[in-house]
Amino acid sequence: MPGPDVFDAIASPVRRALLDVLAGGARSVHDLAAPFEMSRPAVSQHLRVLRDAGLVTEERVGRERHYRLDARPLRAVSDWTAHYEQFWRRHARLLRELLEEEDS
Amino acid sequence: MASVEVDQFLPQPPGRVWQALTDPVLLARWLMPNDFKPVVGHAFTFRTEPVPRHGFDGVVHCQVLDLEPPQLMRISWRSRNLDTVVSWFLSPEGTGTRLLITHDGFDDTDPGQRTVMGILGGGWRGHLVQRLGTLLDEGGA
Numbered sequence: 318m319p320g321p322d323v324f325d326a327i328a329s330p331v332r333r334a335l336l337d338v339l340a341g342g343a344r345s346v347h348d349l350a351a352p353f354e355m356s357r358p359a360v361s362q363h364l365r366v367l368r369d370a371g372l373v374t375e376e377r378v379g380r381e382r383h384y385r386l387d388a389r390p391l392r393a394v395s396d397w398t399a400h401y402e403q404f405w406r407r408h409a410r411l412l413r414e415l416l417e418e419e420d421s
Numbered sequence: 422m423a424s425v426e427v428d429q430f431l432p433q434p435p436g437r438v439w440q441a442l443t444d445p446v447l448l449a450r451w452l453m454p455n456d457f458k459p460v461v462g463h464a465f466t467f468r469t470e471p472v473p474r475h476g477f478d479g480v481v482h483c484q485v486l487d488l489e490p491p492q493l494m495r496i497s498w499r500s501r502n503l504d505t506v507v508s509w510f511l512s513p514e515g516t517g518t519r520l521l522i523t524h525d526g527f528d529d530t531d532p533g534q535r536t537v538m539g540i541l542g543g544g545w546r547g548h549l550v551q552r553l554g555t556l557l558d559e560g561g562a
Contacts, residue, residue: 398527402425405522409429411451412441412520416433
């Protein structure tokens with residue numbers, strides 16, 4: 318089963334800002350909530366979306382949960398144009414083959 | 422502005438290539454099954470295998486934007502995460518055809534794509550911009 322879409326996960330400005338903070342290192346929910354003037358449950362909700370998309374991992378440190386960025390899913394998104402370049406190269410080749418076939 | 426460009430020389434003259442681009446049966450043979458008609462404004466779809474990783478359900482929604490036989494065809498190309506434009510430029514080269522395919526508009530589309538373009542282009546100020554490369558390397562392929 319494919320996970321939640323990484324595109325959806327990073328569509329929210331709050332979640333992008335959370336990722337930006339996490340890029341500086343692992344943080345607790347408490348640390349993450351502070352600069353955003355948001356309730357901890359609201360931040361936790363956003364973190365859940367990021368976690369389900371594979372962009373953050375969660376670990377228990379004592380009584381707190383710490384969140385850590387995993388940037389790997391962003392690679393899939395950044396490959397978008399590479400994906401289409403391959404797509405058009407493949408189909409341009411198929412066009413060439415089709416025209417050759419018709420010639421013969 | 423992110424776009425994809427693919428250039429292909431074909432030994433056949435532009436008229437032949439034009440036919441392969443604009444005859445729905447031929448188009449299906451080298452691209453995808455479709456209900457294309459060579460009429461400006463005609464709305465149609467291409468249908469292919471879904472790509473769940475990209476949130477793609479296998480249907481591309483298109484509209485014919487420009488037709489200038491036998492030198493230019495331009496269509497809109499929309500799917501769940503994309504609102505883009507594909508153009509085919511044909512120019513005579515010797516007895517054959519130089520075909521240029523461009524796929525434009527990747528950064529004017531969904532917020533996710535724009536975000537990533539922003540990150541990669543340095544438009545998103547912050548740690549992630551500076552560290553993305555390192556983070557990806559640390560994370561492995």
